[in-house]
Amino acid sequence: MVDFPNIRAMAALTRPSNATIEVERFPATSRLLHWAVAALVLATWPLGFFIQFANKDVALDFYMIHESLGFLVLWLMLLRVGNTLTAGRPHAHGAPLERAAASTVHALLYVLLILMPISGFLATNAHGFPLTWFGLVPIWSPIAKSPDIAWTLSAVHAWSAWILLALFAMHLGAVLLHHVIKRDNTLYRIL
Numbered sequence: 001m002v003d004f005p006n007i008r009a010m011a012a013l014t015r016p017s018n019a020t021i022e023v024e025r026f027p028a029t030s031r032l033l034h035w036a037v038a039a040l041v042l043a044t045w046p047l048g049f050f051i052q053f054a055n056k057d058v059a060l061d062f063y064m065i066h067e068s069l070g071f072l073v074l075w076l077m078l079l080r081v082g083n084t085l086t087a088g089r090p091h092a093h094g095a096p097l098e099r100a101a102a103s104t105v106h107a108l109l110y111v112l113l114i115l116m117p118i119s120g121f122l123a124t125n126a127h128g129f130p131l132t133w134f135g136l137v138p139i140w141s142p143i144a145k146s147p148d149i150a151w152t153l154s155a156v157h158a159w160s161a162w163i164l165l166a167l168f169a170m171h172l173g174a175v176l177l178h179h180v181i182k183r184d185n186t187l188y189r190i191l
């Protein structure tokens, strides 16, 4: 009779049930800001896109919620830049090219996440619709109604939206590559 190795015993040897995964994680503030901004962006982006299909009765509410959530992203991102500069980050891992790709996409995400709310905010002001945050807090307009630049700002906002989506697709693709194919600890660094 062939004596097969005891698979369970082997699995237990390679990955004991009480094993803890050693992961160098991002600081708690960075993780919190990552998920707060991610959740806001994942709500703000589709809201912005669907404004154009919204019924006239609800379109103004769509605008208000979209603009208010987006405006919050701006302040969280400014906080995040300060946090990233001071709180530190775990060591980068992977091949040099992989590390360069990751930091380029991350840096561009930062730029876009600041550019998007600023262009949207200035566009609404230039179109002559100052923001009242969640219908409660009137926000000072840095620029008066100026139709000539309003459409340029809107175009910057719309183009940035698609660039942001492309970067997010790359980001998610990379996360899936690490988690599902390479099966490394990358995802746990941010959890």
Ligand code: HEM
Residues within 6 Å of the ligand: 041, 044, 045, 046, 048, 049, 050, 051, 052, 063, 066, 067, 068, 069, 070, 071, 073, 113, 116, 117, 118, 119, 120, 121, 122, 123, 124, 131, 154, 155, 157, 158, 159, 161, 164
């Ligand atoms: C992270 C923040 C933001 C994201 C991801 C975002 C995303 C989007 C997207 C995807 C669209 C649709 C673009 C298209 O139709 O091609 C849009 C439109 C719009 N967004 Fe935003 N947005 C953000 C912040 C803001 C802010 C802060 C304001 C204003 C205070 C704003 C005002 C608008 C307006 C008025 C439109 C509709 C038409 C236009 O382009 O002028 N957005 N946004």
Ligand code: HEM
Residues within 6 Å of the ligand: 030, 034, 037, 038, 039, 041, 042, 084, 102, 106, 107, 109, 110, 113, 168, 171, 175, 186, 187, 188, 189, 190
């Ligand atoms: C929806 C699911 C998401 C997952 C599973 C995810 C996962 C991750 C992971 C694993 C990292 C750490 C990468 C590393 O170790 O170097 C990370 C970092 C990062 N993620 Fe995400 N992410 C998500 C959504 C988003 C969204 C929506 C954005 C922005 C639009 C975003 C922007 C970033 C940025 C800028 C970093 C770099 C970390 C920093 O320096 O702050 N992520 N994400």
